[in-house]
Amino acid sequence: MRIRPAERKNGSQVRRRALKGGSATFGPSWERLWKYLKGSVRVDLYAEIELLLLTFCTGIQDATTFPDYHCFASNQTGNTIMLAIAATGMHEIDLFVPANIGTSLGFFLLGGWSVGQLGHLIGPQKRLWLILSNFVQTGMTFGAAALQYHFGVTLEGTCAIGVIALLAFASGAQVVMSRAFSCNEISTAMATAAFVDLLVDPYLLQANNRPRTRRVFFLISLFLGALSGGVMYVRASSALAIFISGVGKAIVTVMLLFNRVGKQEKSEEVVGMV
Template identity: 35%
Template structure:
């Protein structure tokens, strides 16, 4: 009895999606050598088909994903507002750590705070009445710190109104600029004369004050009030008066607690850096922490605005909702 020939029905196999997708393409090399036979008008032998043709018919070509996203995808990414999720919480806590490092460092080296303007305001009164606890030369440090902080807050605050402060491009640009100011302050402290007062100290405080004012404005306007990166007094009051303080699920309470411990951790890190080396190391560590937080704004989920039409219950107002979208879907559509 003649041995059966190995054939496949092209009309059935290649037109049947489920069967075609499960053909063992690597086994075709063995079939190409062993199969011989006559042509049949209803059947086609595997050795009569090229392997490339079979692969293309078995696995239909898919539209390849572009390696580089389109310019439109990049514009969409940078123009989106960022989502309020755990990523934003982590970024603000990193900035809080940076604030703690800065204040611990500047108070140790210059007897003023970079961000805590409540303390600096108290120092103004001490200096004005010639209190012996602080030297008179430090008054200039206080004046520069407060003045540059206000200028920084005004600059970043007013500019953010024109560029939509919650958009990714603004958050990246503004925080990276503040990071550069921190690195510049660390470099100035490292290579300029190291003194508590004088031109070099005033230069360092000017850079830090301007950057700190901008950071706090960004933290407040981003829409997560519990993580303001510097104002711990209000946080403690809100935490102690929280009606749901002992509830299992309480996101605002959790943010306030993490904010407080982030600030404490930053303060310990700043004091340790100053005692181990110098204020230059503390400023460098604060700048590196700030850099990580700033660069990470590239990876936040973006908000896709969806227009749901007119709401008849609100006198014709349009209903707009947002959905968080990962950057991979924004850039490549995956």
């Protein structure tokens, strides 16, 4: 039986289409993966768990940086007050190290500004941007742990400045990232506003009150993180505590791969399929 030229041509076209679309057999195509990574993430319970885990990591860091360097890596309200007091000359008392406080505040602002402005250009809720941002923060946290492990803890000096700078920059970037989720009740760092907003909530005792619940779990996570950091500081070392904080941030980085797609993009995808 002879195969006509037209049939042979059609058969080769079918084979080419099969080869071209064969990636669907082994998983999503690169185009689909790229579209998935460029898409926005949905703010839901899963995203809230990620923010609470980051809050826990923040508590660990501040519980170790304050006794080691007399400053906070994330709590810039305390740093601002201490910097102002140190400027009056009270830094002669062994309570403040102006260089450490200034480094923490400065690099926190730098991290927040740089990541925040880049987020505006790229898209603050884009999955790939959130993963990249958290990946960099995680690397900085591990870097701070490595510095402490290798050089030990010194109240002042180059190593102290390096550890504080890495943690403060990562903390500033983290707070900005939490704002990208439009979940202001879980800032991952500042507790004062959460306490006040919780107390003045007119629906404080109402059963279904998502903002109230977010604030409560945020405060609990921050407290438990600081408690855990304090235990590790006393029974192990600061380097281990910061390393554990980095592990928590690394877990969140991986979790960001599995956030659900934003509602708007999901609806657009469904419309395109109709």
